[in-house]
Amino acid sequence: MLPYPRRPITAPIDRTDAAVRRGDDARVDVVVRTRKVGHFFPGGTVDAFEVWLELQATDEKGQVLFWSGKVEDDGKGPVEPGAHFYRSLQIDGHGNPINKRNAWATRSVVYVHLIPPGAADTAHFRLHISENAGDKITLHAKLNYRKFSWFNTHFSFAGVEAEKAAQGKPSAASNASATAATTTPDYDDRKWAFNGDTSSVSGNLKTIPDLPITVVAEDTKTLRVLPRTALPPQPKTVTTKEDWTRWNDYGIGLFLQGDLKAAAAAFEKITEADPQNPDGWTNIGRTLLQEGDTAGARKVLEKSLAINPQLGRTNYFYARALKEDGDYDGAAAHLQIVLAQFPRDRVVRNELGRVRFLQKRYADAVKEFERTLSIDPEDLQAHYNLMLCYNGLGDDAKANEHKARYLRFKADESAQAITGPYRQTHPEDNNERQAIHEHVSVALAPGKQLSQKPKPTAARLTLPAATPSGKD
Template sequence: MPLEKSADFAAGYFDSTGDLTIHGHQFPSANTAIPELLGLPEKVNEAHRKFLDGVMRLDIFGIKKGGQIDGELTAPLRPKIPSLQPGATYLVEIVIRTVKMGHIFTQGTADSNEVWMDVELRNGKERIGRSGGRGVDGEVDPWAHFVNAYVLDREGNRIDRRNAQDIFVALYNHQIPPGAADVIHYSFKVPEDASGTVSIDAKLQYRKFDTTYMKYIYGKDHVNELPTVTLAVDSLTFPIAGKDTKGAAGSPAVPAWQRWNDYGIGLLRKGSKGARKGELRQAEDAFSQVEMLDRADGPLNLARVYVKEGRLEDAVEALRRAAAHKGLAQPWTVSWFTGIVN
């Protein structure tokens, strides 16, 4: 937030110039709707797009046989890519990771910010399935995964008109903390007659307001044409078993330990205690991989899993391994979880 000269009552001496200044709020940010609605030049929103570049990361991390969360996991995908069996069902594991921010994503008006996953699978030119497409009026597939907060009023109606005064409870909250991750599962069946390859393309899309809100403002026949910004992408191609084809994908720039760790954090956040353990067992497996790759994050995050599961003796042992690790970067975190265990 750049400093600007001002006589505002909140101005102060923030630097050595001796001038009264405030922190300017006119810098490019995530809001791409205002420039569009005001008819401003395209270069204005281009500055907003540059501001959003690299703030999120997508990783098509793994695939499970059988289409179930407890299926056999093949991961991390790339550099090796498994062949898919025609007629078989699989579960693709996609990790969404926050990268360049110091607050929860999206924060702010999380009920009306529209951030969603757009995922498409194809066998050659034939579409197997898509989640996150848009209709003729610009409305996003309601079954897509949205990174938002779905909040309700006392009558069970969604808060969809910026009527924050009516908020009663959140049905779900898919926001992601800074430096954290979420794991999204997509189940699909390979066609019986599949040949060649199966490709998957994933995008994390952002638009300031959803179609429901825009129709509330402009009428039921309005077409939502607000700018859409692609925050992150990932793609790869699986070969079909028994066919003379090869998969295609670049080598990830992110090291394997970090991919495992991001995957584990996404699973850890889904689990709670008691009967709501979610995928804590899978998170344990992921963090064990991180520990095997000689990172202190492995045993430290294993301790977090064990605390949630009530396995306090295992948590103590994991914290001891983390504290003794030569690469431990956050000793205060070990102290914190030691206090929780005690």
């Protein structure tokens, strides 16, 4: 057992007969996991299209009790700004969002929210159970995809500068003067109206299209609703050997947010369900290592190595623990086990190079970092550490060469200052920027009912529900 308090949780919903009380709030966690995807999700031009998570709660009377990720205009308009998005939100030098495929003007990033390959994301929603809710609440989660954002589609087909649209048709000279004052390669301050003439747009369609929304994955789960006077529902978890990946992915999502205590508690469920599964012990060790508890990390990682001594990820994290404790030879030996299986892993190469540097074996360290650059010539850590290694070798010329490349490729941290005013005027995006955040429902009309209830589908998303007090 792990020596820290647990956040009360009821999960998985479909195995615990989960219940909520009228008048209470409950946190619902939705896990989106990537499977057999060899790249970040989504991939491609993540500033251009829309991928978001939608969660809707309805009762047996057809009342909509909660809706996050709603699309305006009956599914044809923009996505509500408080949705949980998977994208890169970039802004220009004046804090305008990059939303017209004008990536050259990007000067800072508000947030980048993508799921690494073989990993997961855990989204949090705050559900209020109204007094007039029925006896059952159906949660319907959907992962949605639209090829281009609503704004970009309307801009491309019918975008007209709002000021010019209001003034009529000014002269060519005044057009050029106004444009020069409001847009440069660094920013675009123009405001847009979408009432332009579409008769001359390229393509056969001479109107603004309603791009389809594709449901990538979806799932439904049901909650029982208790009277306000009932006793509070007690937290309950069910762990089965077959569900280990659900707990693992839930924990990975929490870990990537920095919620290390909750992540470790989720990983412990794997060890309870199947003590011979090395992944549970490995990921507990990973969280302890992140917290700085190297002794605790080594203890649980050794349990994983006893099950599978060749498991690459366990050897990697065990090597990191050994390195932190000053056992450089031991760390190098375990990293060599990983590299024998994955010789082109840049992260492991860099870690071994760092160990050699700490041993003051600068020439050996250089070899490892050069191998990293043979895989990725822009690897930031490799250039930084090569700068240090060549300083140790007394080669100032090469040290300065890698220093220049490091400064060339590193992020401009001062550019984050540009995001301040934007985040003040866009609270939903500022919320999404936070590592751990919750989503609430859009405003719903009293007694709003669905025209058609969502159809249950095969389970693809895990929905652990938390009480109000609460592989990679």
